[in-house]
Amino acid sequence: MPSNRSTKIAVIGSGLMGSALAKAFAAAGHEVAVWNRTPSKARAVGGGTVAFEHLPEALSGRELVVVSLSNYTACSELFSSETVAAALAGKTVVQLTSGSPADARGGLEWARAHRVDYLDAAILAFPGFVATDYATVFYAGSRAVFDRHVETLQAIAKNSVYVDEKIGSAATLDCAILEAFYGGTLAVLHAAAMCKAEGLDPKSFFAQKNSFLGLISVTADAAQGMIENNDFSGDQCSLNTHVAALEHIVRLSSDARISSRFPKELLENYKRALSAGLGDKELPAVFSTLKQD
Numbered sequence: 001m002p003s004n005r006s007t008k009i010a011v012i013g014s015g016l017m018g019s020a021l022a023k024a025f026a027a028a029g030h031e032v033a034v035w036n037r038t039p040s041k042a043r044a045v046g047g048g049t050v051a052f053e054h055l056p057e058a059l060s061g062r063e064l065v066v067v068s069l070s071n072y073t074a075c076s077e078l079f080s081s082e083t084v085a086a087a088l089a090g091k092t093v094v095q096l097t098s099g100s101p102a103d104a105r106g107g108l109e110w111a112r113a114h115r116v117d118y119l120d121a122a123i124l125a126f127p128g129f130v131a132t133d134y135a136t137v138f139y140a141g142s143r144a145v146f147d148r149h150v151e152t153l154q155a156i157a158k159n160s161v162y163v164d165e166k167i168g169s170a171a172t173l174d175c176a177i178l179e180a181f182y183g184g185t186l187a188v189l190h191a192a193a194m195c196k197a198e199g200l201d202p203k204s205f206f207a208q209k210n211s212f213l214g215l216i217s218v219t220a221d222a223a224q225g226m227i228e229n230n231d232f233s234g235d236q237c238s239l240n241t242h243v244a245a246l247e248h249i250v251r252l253s254s255d256a257r258i259s260s261r262f263p264k265e266l267l268e269n270y271k272r273a274l275s276a277g278l279g280d281k282e283l284p285a286v287f288s289t290l291k292q293d
């Protein structure tokens with residue numbers, strides 16, 4: 001449930017995401033100050049937000065500070081100013097800039113040294129989805145700090161998920177989901193290119209969306225149990241058989257003169273599991289070879 005209490009918030013960064021976040025907080029009844037390196041973009045946010053040219057002024061009297069910049073380096077540069085650090089002391093910073101778990105750990109170290117409460121967060125949404133049911137935000141860090149602000153934070157995503165006390169956990173989960181997304185998307189695009197190159201309308205492939213998404217879903221469920229039990233044996237389909245299927249995909253790609261880089265990379269990964277003696281195991285057995293890289 002969105003909060004009834006109006007919180008004084010500063011949003012640092014008025015890019016595509018920062019602007020959407022600021023407007024969502026303002027629409028939920030919060031008092032929102034915005035600051036951006038290029039001031040005209042902060043002034044353009046509107047929606048009841050107030051733009052400031054100087055960052056310490058934007059931070060003055062705020063309880064919650066939300067950061068949405070291109071990367072952590074940009075944030076570190078801003079926070080290295082003594083005046084900005086002093087203006088942040090005693091406040092809660094929610095870092096919504098995307099980064100790695102190591103970035104999050106660096107952020108927490110800085111926050112501890114400057115008496116700042118700190119949550120590292122990752123948003124799983126396009127700006128147009130902010131404040132809708134399609135937005136999810138993962139949070140990591142102190143549970144008490146999360147609990148103190150969760151009602152306010154639900155203005156940007158009702159689905160505000162506390163992941164873990166470990167500060168890198170939200171970034172880890174975000175990277176894991178994004179890898180599945182980008183890898184899966186490249187596979188889908190390559191599959192469509194194969195169809196087109198072979199003269200099959202890609203719409204025949206897209207019509208089977210539920211088939212391949214279902215296969216991935218069933219395999220993910222099986223993989224979870226196998227990884228937990230460190231037991232990849234089964235009676236459904238051996239890795240040897242899967243590798244033979246991948247070889248057909250590489251061959252089709254080469255014959256049809258489209259890029260075979262992606263299926264070759266897949267094949268190489270799965271074949272490595274055969275070299276490790278896992279040919280008679282089920283597909284998720286590949287998991288146990290990934291550490292070796």
Ligand code: NAP
Binds near residue numbers: 038071073074124127
């Ligand atoms: P964007 O539109 O390119 O905005 C980038 C923001 O960072 C701008 O406010 C820019 O200021 C600021 N910035 C960059 N370098 C800076 C520096 N050295 N000092 C001060 N400010 C600096 O990007 P975005 O799409 O809003 O993304 C912002 C964050 O949200 C990223 O970490 C991104 O990964 C994450 N995210 C975005 C999406 C999405 O769909 N857009 C989804 C999930 C997560 P200027 O205006 O002055 O250049």
